[in-house]
Amino acid sequence: MKAVILAAGKGEGLLPYTEKVQKEAITIVGKPIIAYSVEGLKRAGVKEFVIVVNEKSNQIEEELEKIDVSFEMVRQRRQGIDGAIKDGMEKIDDDLFALAFGDIVAPPEFYKSLMDTYIMTGGPAVVPLIPISEGMQTYGLVKINERLRVVKESSTLALGGAYIIPKGDFSSLLEYIDLLSSQNKLHYFIWSESWVDIGYPEDLLFALEVLLKGKESVISDKAEVSKTAIIGKGVIIEDYAVIEDYAIIKGPAYIGKNVYIGSYSLVRDYSSIEEGSKIGAYCEVAHSLIEPLAEVGSKSYLTYSIVGKRARLGASVITASYPSKSLNRPRFNKLGALISPEETIKHGTVLEVGTKI
Structure with a gap:
């Protein structure tokens, strides 16, 4: 299985710091942030990686070359997160792939649970659900209800930023996940352990604790x-x-x-x-x-x-x-x-x- 890792965001919550450095290339406890998702997925069985990047691609490439993984860099051409996914998906030949955000800091067990759930359920789609705790509401997290439908109203669960999904012709990842759910093709696992979405300076400090x-x-x-x-x-x-x-x-x-x-x-x-x-x-x-x-x-x-x-x-x-x-x-x-x-x-x-x- 291949994975598409999204690492082309502007890191606006970390400005002015990210004017000079790509967020996913920031080093924390001896590794760049992107290494935590790449190494986690590698240990879970992913063999090859497609990294979607922006004009700071050299920073990401330098860090990934320190890790023993097979990867291909793809410059984002389309707009937004959905555009980045489509740019990466063009390099996927299989019927399904892993998708992850490169700014998530979580232990390898997070990605192992993703893969284990896929193997046990047979897929074709798996998502992690994160219980929303105090302080996470400011992140614009994608909320999902107990019926696995994406919602805008209040919810105690959010999507966790790493998925296994089949290739498809879609305009929006969230609409696609919602469609898979409506077709009873979406499976999930609950992750209530350590998990950090790096968006603000405080998240880097919290990641140190994790x-x-x-x-x-x-x-x-x-x-x-x-x-x-x-x-x-x-x-x-x-x-x-x-x-x-x-x-x-x-x-x-x-x-x-x-x-x-x-x-x-x-x-x-x-x-x-x-x-x-x-x-x-x-x-x-x-x-x-x-x-x-x-x-x-x-x-x-x-x-x-x-x-x-x-x-x-x-x-x-x-x-x-x-x-x-x-x-x-x-x-x-x-x-x-x-x-x-x-x-x-x-x-x-x-x-x-x-x-x-």
Whole structure:
């Protein structure tokens, strides 16, 4: 079976960050976002992938080349999500295919359940149903009722962003799913476990919790960890990372390859420091995502923040993260700062809650 992965969206909820980077190429806990759907489907039995992309296709291609999968890139020509599906479907020779959004972060079991349901029911169409929880209402999720009919009114269930469907001549995916349901061709499974639709900065922070929660500590024997450093539970430290004297890594936390953590710094509470990043001495990083090759100057304090690839933060930069009613969005009522790739923040800068640069 082949899969069509949609990765051509503009990522408007993450602007201005996504002006420079495709959302699906953002790295989180050592992998680009798109890898979670591609690897999940591969483990479920999908052999080949058609990736529908936009003008930032080189970013997606670079990331996928790091994964052992067979894929073909297709530039989106038609408008909208339905147009992207049609562009991808042209490369499908079989009678049915898997379809997934490339901005979903979920464990491999999510995609295994999709495939298992197809095998047990015989298809031809399978969808995951996600119970709608507090904070998810702002996403424009496609709602479905207990009779598996797509509805606009209130519902407690939403479609989960990964499907197995037969090829067909349709103008709208939702109308097509509704048609399959009316013909008793639609099967489903309920997924109430970890699942994140990456649409806003807060979702990246929530994904850190999903990906790091409950992880066992793994410290590479190729990492250089000072004897005076303190490494807590649930900490992953990759090859060639350097943890200097008296630094504290309090899990859950991820320290990527070639990361440098300066003396007396504290990394804690669902933080991910991605490959090649540098955290200066006497810093504190909490519940934050530091993208590859970023640099954080000494004595900086970052909470609930996202620092883009190759961004440069001077010394003593502070991101405020007190609760803010103005966000009024999912999962967190606070966001420290969203700092776009390659941006430079001057020494001593204090960024107010919700700052986007």
